[in-house]
Amino acid sequence: xxxxxxxxxxxxxxxxxxxxWLMLVISIMVAGAMLCVGFEPGKVTFLFGMWEHETSYFxxxxxxxxxxxxxxxxxxxxxxxxxxxxxxxxxxxxxxxFPSWMERGAIDVVVSKPIARWELxxxxxxxxxxFVLFQATVFVLLTFLVAGVRWGTWLxxxxxxxxxxxxxxxxxYCVSVSVAVVFRSTVAAILLTLVVWISFxxxxxLDDLVTFKYTEWQEQRSVYRSVHLARWIVPKTQDMxxxxxxxxxxxxxxxxxxxxxxxxxxxxxxxxxxxAARMALNPVYTIGSSLLFEVVLLILAMWRFSRMxx
Amino acid sequence: xxGITEMTNWGVxxxxxxxxxxxxxxxxxxVNIQVGxxxxxxxxxxxxxxxxxxxxxxxxxxxxxxxxxxxxGRPLGHRGKLRTTGYLPEDHCFPPxxxxxxxxxxxxxxxxxxxxxxxxxAKRLLDxxxxxxxxxxxxxxxSKGMLQRLGIAQALMNDPELVILDEPTDGLDPVxxxxxxxxxxxxxxxxxxxxxNSHLLxxxxxxxxxxxxxxxxxxxxxxTLSELTEHTLDYRITLQSDATAIKNKLEAMGALVDGCAVKxxxxxxxxxxAVIDLVRGEGILVQAVEPHHFTxxxxxxxxxxxxxxxxxxxxxxxxxxxx
Numbered sequence: 001x002x003x004x005x006x007x008x009x010x011x012x013x014x015x016x017x018x019x020x021w022l023m024l025v026i027s028i029m030v031a032g033a034m035l036c037v038g039f040e041p042g043k044v045t046f047l048f049g050m051w052e053h054e055t056s057y058f059x060x061x062x063x064x065x066x067x068x069x070x071x072x073x074x075x076x077x078x079x080x081x082x083x084x085x086x087x088x089x090x091x092x093x094x095x096x097x098f099p100s101w102m103e104r105g106a107i108d109v110v111v112s113k114p115i116a117r118w119e120l121x122x123x124x125x126x127x128x129x130x131f132v133l134f135q136a137t138v139f140v141l142l143t144f145l146v147a148g149v150r151w152g153t154w155l156x157x158x159x160x161x162x163x164x165x166x167x168x169x170x171x172x173y174c175v176s177v178s179v180a181v182v183f184r185s186t187v188a189a190i191l192l193t194l195v196v197w198i199s200f201x202x203x204x205x206l207d208d209l210v211t212f213k214y215t216e217w218q219e220q221r222s223v224y225r226s227v228h229l230a231r232w233i234v235p236k237t238q239d240m241x242x243x244x245x246x247x248x249x250x251x252x253x254x255x256x257x258x259x260x261x262x263x264x265x266x267x268x269x270x271x272x273x274x275x276a277a278r279m280a281l282n283p284v285y286t287i288g289s290s291l292l293f294e295v296v297l298l299i300l301a302m303w304r305f306s307r308m309x310x
Numbered sequence: 311x312x313g314i315t316e317m318t319n320w321g322v323x324x325x326x327x328x329x330x331x332x333x334x335x336x337x338x339x340x341v342n343i344q345v346g347x348x349x350x351x352x353x354x355x356x357x358x359x360x361x362x363x364x365x366x367x368x369x370x371x372x373x374x375x376x377x378x379x380x381x382x383g384r385p386l387g388h389r390g391k392l393r394t395t396g397y398l399p400e401d402h403c404f405p406p407x408x409x410x411x412x413x414x415x416x417x418x419x420x421x422x423x424x425x426x427x428x429x430x431x432a433k434r435l436l437d438x439x440x441x442x443x444x445x446x447x448x449x450x451x452x453s454k455g456m457l458q459r460l461g462i463a464q465a466l467m468n469d470p471e472l473v474i475l476d477e478p479t480d481g482l483d484p485v486x487x488x489x490x491x492x493x494x495x496x497x498x499x500x501x502x503x504x505x506x507n508s509h510l511l512x513x514x515x516x517x518x519x520x521x522x523x524x525x526x527x528x529x530x531x532x533x534t535l536s537e538l539t540e541h542t543l544d545y546r547i548t549l550q551s552d553a554t555a556i557k558n559k560l561e562a563m564g565a566l567v568d569g570c571a572v573k574x575x576x577x578x579x580x581x582x583x584a585v586i587d588l589v590r591g592e593g594i595l596v597q598a599v600e601p602h603h604f605t606x607x608x609x610x611x612x613x614x615x616x617x618x619x620x621x622x623x624x625x626x627x628x629x630x631x632x633x
Binding site: 001002004005006008009012013015016100103104105106107108109110111112113114115116307309310 | 369
């Protein structure tokens with residue numbers, strides 16, 4: 001009963017913000033844009049056939065290649081719109097949930113109820129995730145339906161992108177609430193979460209570069225190990241898209257990108273190797289180690305929240 | 311042990327409650343307060359005395375540095391007993407996106423009130439607080455007085471055995487204040503213990519059975535209103551002409567002289583008659599003699615000036631800075 005009340009309250013607060021409706025509008029607009037595009041053998045049509053573009057990618061008269069469509073949906077649409085824009089908007093939308101809740105006069109009534117502080121914290125945290133679960137469900141369901149109905153490609157594995165996006169967001173949201181508990185500031189929560197997200201991405205990219213490009217750095221064992229260890233510790237935010245692609249049966253990126261120019265071939269091959277390595281990662285490792293980071297950070301934030309005077 | 315504490319007659323029994331912020335800011339310095347079950351108890355004191363800190367400690371909003379005692383027979387901070395305790399904080403700030411009904415339902419759900427009872431209580435309390443028409447309106451449309459009445463309703467949603475109200479009449483008009491007083495008396499008649507924290511001494515005087523005066527983090531006075539005012543009386547003597555000429559003689563008898571007004575502290579009638587004899591002996595006619603009983607305000611002012619209570623460190627303004 002108490003958790004449900006906290007979840008509903010968090011959701012109501014999120015719904016009260018304009019950004020909630022903005023995210024819904026974006027989801028509908030993306031689905032609408034997808035509806036306007038059609039794939040036919042040898043060509044892609046736009047605006048329901050008003051404009052056509054000939055292509056060699058879709059020549060199979062028996063139908064479209066499912067893995068290419070999955071690649072377009074997951075890599076091109078879900079990753080860009082939901083994984084980056086959506087998660088950024090969600091960080092902004094939810095960053096105020098804890099600071100507003102912890103305002104003097106507001107928190108007093110809540111913490112005086114017969115519920116442990118850590119439970120209050122957890123309930124509020126889950127409320128923020130419920131908001132993202134709702135938005136991710138709307139987006140994925142709409143795009144899933146459009147891909148199925150309009151393009152004739154049903155991607156049941158793509159539905160698993162819903163929990164994956166919530167997981168990705170949760171890795172960042174735990175940072176946001178920890179900052180909020182310490183500073184009680186929405187602006188600080190947004191800025192520091194974005195900085196931390198960039199640093200997570202930076203650590204993963206650095207590890208890829210050391211592993212695949214600047215292999216001579218591996219001779220510096222301590223540096224190499226440190227980078228590897230850092231990658232193990234931080235949430236694998238970049239890898240969530242790869243898991244979504246794997247589970248939805250998407251084709252590797254090189255199958256639907258144009259052939260590179262000769263001078264770009266080295267970079268192209270490097271990207272393909274990194275992509276292949278990431279696709280080969282065990283999801284249990286990727287998700288498990290990321291969740292460990294999240295749980296540790298949440299326990300620290302809960303401990304701090306439980307000891308606070310309001 | 312639990313069985314013994316459950317049997318206590320005190321609704322609130324606070325022993326040696328201390329709160330130090332940081333290393334040196336002493337907000338409470340060993341507060342002892344007892345509130346009987348089913349009585350209305352008033353806590354008063356100047357700004358920065360530690361009243362709100364004490365209330366927040368009782369409601370687990372603030373962690374005490376040291377505290378013993380019980381609330382409703384259970385140790386201070388016992389979560390289970392919070393289920394039967396209602397609380398209205400000072401300067402509350404309720405979520406603006408909720409309607410009046412949703413707000414009552416939300417807080418009552420956190421207090422583990424079953425759904426059916428929540429609905430029933432919300433309806434009854436909204437009606438009692440004259441808010442039925444506003445039940446489904448977002449509270450950011452409410453006036454300050456309406457928010458205060460909603461806050462009081464919120465504190466009563468769990469049918470509490472103990473209600474702690476911090477400045478309950480803040481923002482209410484005179485009619486609203488009278489309504490709250492009547493509500494408090496109704497609650498007392500039903501056996502609810504009420505702990506009031508208010509600056510409005512006249513309000514407290516009208517409803518409280520017992521009061522405590524907190525000064526600089528310590529209880530300066532505590533008791534029933536009659537106990538506190540029993541030996542606190544003075545006489546105001548109005549003369550027909552100026553008594554400055556005999557000022558020294560009057561002051562030697564313990565009286566204070568200000569032109570035609572003479573004030574004699576204490577309820578010693580022999581001394582009163584001696585003063586009157588002296589005045590009349592000097593040929594000054596007495597126009598009126600009025601006995602003046604101390605009000606709560608007089609007692610508070612006297613307690614604030616009590617040199618036996620050393621100032622807390624830093625001296626004052628602590629609570630405002632906390633805000």
